[in-house]
Amino acid sequence: MTGTAPLDLLSTEHLLDDEERAIRDTVRKFVDDRVRPNVAEWYEQGIDDDTVRETAREAGKLGLLGMHLEGYGCAGTNATSYGLACMELEAGDSGVRSLVSVQGSLAMFAIHAFGSEEQKQRWLPGMAAGELIxxxxxxxxxxxxxxxxxxxxxxxxxxxxxxxxxxxxxxxxxxxxxxxxxxxxxxxxxxxxxxxxxxxxxxxxxxxxxxxxxxxxxxxxxxxxxxxxxxxxxxxxxLRGPLSCLNEARFGIVFGALGAARDCLQTALDYAASREVFDRSLSSYQITQTKLADMTLELQKGYLLALHLGRLKDAGELQPRQISFGKLNNVREALAIARECRTILGASGITLEYSPLRHANNLESVLTYEGTSEVHQLVIGQALTGESAFT
The missing domain is CATH 2.40.110.10 (Butyryl-CoA Dehydrogenase, subunit A, domain 2)
Structure with a gap:
């Protein structure tokens, strides 16, 4: 296949600085080397404690745990870099991104934001290193x-x-x-x-x-x-305490879900190029190309949305309702992409040899946790109307 990769279509690489690209590429290599060769087995068997601990230590060595926090062994990157890391991790598997985001954006962030100095010194350095979970x-x-x-x-x-x-x-x-x-x-x-x-x-x-x-x-x-x-x-x-932690984690999901969608779409592109149907490649059929085009539109729009929210967060201007906007859109579209990619793979798509159905199953959880789609719809509805529909 000689086509353009889905996220290259709009030539967005210049929107990232050198450090952000380097972090993204480092995490992508970690996923390629450590996650992709093993994730089908982890998914089929259910991941074990030792593997989780080993993965946490490896993530800690790369500076991924609490990477957007300052001090205590944390890397202190900007929010956009954290989002890009989440995208690459979830391209491997939502479970791996969950390990990193729960560690950094929920547990570590809670201690960092609301803990005493003694609590921070006791827990954060070990958690940043992946020695403590x-x-x-x-x-x-x-x-x-x-x-x-x-x-x-x-x-x-x-x-x-x-x-x-x-x-x-x-x-x-x-x-x-x-x-x-x-x-x-x-x-x-x-x-x-x-x-x-x-x-x-x-x-x-x-x-x-x-x-x-x-x-x-x-x-x-x-x-x-x-x-x-x-x-x-x-x-x-x-409740300001736990809810502020959830906003940190939701921000990572805005990027992370796109990683799962991108992996599904790339898998479908590769499969369609090599699969012959009636003596032609599957990718040469109009119905396949319209599916691929529509999915690429939603993936690229979601990526631009995520980058915009990242820049707002780095400027200290990101609002919770904007995070709801991003999570609602990007997870919903990522799930739709995963399901559509499975159709391109046909019967092969139900096996763990290919990623789309695994990603789709994972995204069913991502759609629900840290704020269901319905909750985020109501957050946006309240912002638009000035009236709460929660009760």
Whole structure:
């Protein structure tokens, strides 16, 4: 095949600076060398703890964990570079991007933004290196889109805190060295650092998944978990804390979903060029070319949107509703692209030899987590009308 790559069609390379291109290319090589040869097996078998830890250490050596944070061993890159890294990671698999984004944008960001200096020194350098893994406990089985309804409680008992409750759908949960757990208290929603092995704390794996199988997902169970006074994140006592962390992670998804879509589209292009149907290449048929053209339009538009949001974030001007705009559009379009690419591959598309259906299954989760599409539609609707439709 001698055609133009989908993201080269509009000649957008000049929109990135030298450092951003270097980071993108470094992460792409990591994915090519480390993820692509193994991801089908990880997905089929379900990834194991040792592989997650090894992958985290390798990501840490590349400076990918908490890369957009300053100090404590973090790389301190700009937001656009972080987004580009997410795009390359998710081109490998959404589960690998989830490992990096949950570590950096949820667990590490929470400690970095709301923790004490002692907490930052204790946890962040090891997490940046990938020697320690964190998870983020906000979602509950009955309270996903409505985190204000959470039932997990923390009460004072002398100088200690005692936590009771459960969290659900927690990436990295069973392999994490520390969990950032959000709970209701008498003075608002507070974040707590719960080290693995604390009595009363367990993180059973969620199994039989049809999506994100190259990622560990767990439940967090807290039964009379006693923590010292210095386990609480001191700088926030409201939902502003966890929601600001989610905005950080959603920003990465705006870019990340495009990586999955790009990989699907490139796979479909390569397959169509080599597959002969009635003595002609599949790529020479009009119906195939119209599919490829339409998907490339949406991929390139999503990429321009992501870069725009990245520049806004780097300028300190990005608003939460704009992140909702990006996640809603890019994940929805990426899922549509993955499904359409599967049709080009025909029956071959249902196997793990090719990536589109694996990406599509993963994107079904990405469509839901860190804000469902319906929630983001309502965020945009509220911005347009000035009226809340959430209640």
């Amino acid at each position: 964190g998870c983020f406990g906000l979602t509950e089985a009955d309270f996903g889109s409505n985190p204000a309804g959470m039932r997990t409680r923390a009460r004072r008992d002398g100088d200690d805190w005692v936590l009771d409750g459960t969290k659900m759908w927690i990436t990295n949960g069973s392999v994490a060295d520390v969990a950032v757990v959000w709970a209701k208290t008498d003075d608002g929603v507070r974040g707590f650092l719960v080290p693995a092995g604390t009595p009363g704390f367990s993180a059973p794996k969620i199994t039989r998944k049809l999506s994100l199988r190259a990622s560990i997902t767990s439940e967090l169970v807290l039964e009379n978990v006693r923590l010292p006074a210095d386990a609480v994140l001191p700088e926030v006592s409201s």
